[in-house]
Amino acid sequence: xxxxxxxxxxxxxxxxxxxxxxxxxxxxxxxxxxxxxxxxxxxxxxxxxxxxxxxxxxxxxxxxxxxxxxxxxxxxxxxxxxxxxxxxxxxxxxxxxxxxxxxxxxxxxxxxxxxxx
Amino acid sequence: xxxxxxxxxxxxxxxxxxxxxxxxxxxxxxxxxxxxxxxxxxxxxxxxxxxxxxxxxxxxxxxxxxxxxxxxxxxxxxxxxxxxxxxxxxxxxxxxxxxxxxxxxxxxxxxxxxxxx
DNA sequence: CAGCATCCCGCTGGATACTG
DNA sequence: CAGTATCCAGCGGGATGCTG
Numbered sequence: 353x354x355x356x357x358x359x360x361x362x363x364x365x366x367x368x369x370x371x372x373x374x375x376x377x378x379x380x381x382x383x384x385x386x387x388x389x390x391x392x393x394x395x396x397x398x399x400x401x402x403x404x405x406x407x408x409x410x411x412x413x414x415x416x417x418x419x420x421x422x423x424x425x426x427x428x429x430x431x432x433x434x435x436x437x438x439x440x441x442x443x444x445x446x447x448x449x450x451x452x453x454x455x456x457x458x459x460x461x462x463x464x465x466x467x468x469x
Numbered sequence: 470x471x472x473x474x475x476x477x478x479x480x481x482x483x484x485x486x487x488x489x490x491x492x493x494x495x496x497x498x499x500x501x502x503x504x505x506x507x508x509x510x511x512x513x514x515x516x517x518x519x520x521x522x523x524x525x526x527x528x529x530x531x532x533x534x535x536x537x538x539x540x541x542x543x544x545x546x547x548x549x550x551x552x553x554x555x556x557x558x559x560x561x562x563x564x565x566x567x568x569x570x571x572x573x574x575x576x577x578x579x580x581x582x583x584x585x586x
Numbered sequence: 587c588a589g590c591a592t593c594c595c596g597c598t599g600g601a602t603a604c605t606g
Numbered sequence: 607c608a609g610t611a612t613c614c615a616g617c618g619g620g621a622t623g624c625t626g
Contacts, residue, residue, distance in 0.1 A: 354570075356578040364570025365499060365563060371573070374598085375486050382482060391608055402600055407609060417577060428607045429606085438576055441569055446482060448565040452558055453471075453481025456488070459555055460534060461473040491618085508588050519620055524589060545587045546626085 371416050372442070376401050377409050381435065381442050384419060388434035418442070488533050489559070493518050494526050498552065498559050501536060505551035535559070 354361045361367040372378050376398075383389060383397045395406050410433060413419045418439040424430040435442070471478045478484040489495050493515075500506060500514045512523050527550060530536045535556040541547040552559075 354574045354578045356574070361570075364567045364574060365495075367570040367574060367578070368566040369492050369495060373492060375490060376599090378482075378486060395608095403609080404601090404611095405599055408599085423608095426607095429609085431608065438573055441572055445562065445565045445569055448562045449485040450481045452562055453478075453484040455558055456555060457471045457473070457481060457484060461471045461484070493619090512588095520589080521591095521621090522619055525619090540588095543587095546589090548588065 368445070371418065372445075374409075376405055377413060378446070380406070380409055380413060381418065381439065382446055384433060384435045384439070385443055385446065388422075388432045391431050391433070394433065413439075485562070488535065489562075491526075493522055494530060495563070497523070497526055497530060498535065498556065499563055501550060501552045501556070502560055502563065505539075505549045508548050508550070511550065530556075 354364070354367055356367070359370065361370060372381065379398055379401070380394060383394055389397075391406070391410075394410070395403050410419065410421070414421050417436055420434050420436050420439075422432045422434070424432070471481070471484055473484070476487065478487060489498065496515055496518070497511060500511055506514075508523070508527075511527070512520050527536065527538070531538050534553055537551050537553050537556075539549045539551070541549070
């Protein structure tokens with residue numbers, strides 16, 4: 353049993369799922385694996401998700417220590433998001449998802465080519 | 470670009486997320502990593518999810534070739550669920566989630582012990 | 587035992603407009 | 607630019623009861 357902020361998890365897998373519990377969050381992590389990004393860049397990176405959702409998910413990820421938020425005192429405002437040290441460790445999870453997706457595509461998909469690494 | 474059943478994915482990660490897009494499915498895979506199980510066993514394995522959800526998720530996973538369903542012509546009926554070969558490859562994804570959860574717990578959690586492997 | 591059918595509620599997340 | 611505010615629709619998923 354693991355306890356974090358009065359939430360209880362039966363095992364590490366459940367804990368991980370508690371942190372990146374939806375697609376949009378995983379996508380944000382995925383995007384940030386390419387280096388730190390501005391709010392606008394993240395929004396543009398996936399068209400399927402609205403600005404509001406991005407804002408919200410970024411907040412949750414920050415609260416969970418996955419990403420770090422840096423505000424620059426400039427006009428116009430600039431905010432950079434980057435993965436924290438522990439956030440970077442999610443790379444292995446994403447990598448394994450990539451590998452699985454590749455195998456799956458080979459077996460069941462009509463793949464043109466496999467980019468986006 | 471990968472195309473499967475007229476659905477398009479930009480990269481293998483997105484494809485993987487398209488298959489195991491929610492927690493309950495990942496949990497089912499997690500449970501089945503322990504060997505084949507009956508419907509009832511899966512339902513009992515996580516109390517937080519209802520029977521209906523289990524039924525539904527099992528169907529989707531079967532449609533996506535992740536699990537295999539075997540019906541035994543017996544009375545009372547018996548149905549066994551097991552991971553398919555490609556489903557077994559999700560083990561690596563789960564494993565990496567386990568590793569991440571462990572690291573995270575060490576850093577931010579009050580862990581009693583870490584079971585459930 | 588292994589589901590299916592129904593009803594229903596809550597929350598996620600979309601669209602749009604406004605602010606420091 | 608980087609958000610906040612509000613309003614609202616959809617659907618995932620809970621509870622319950624029925625069937626082959």
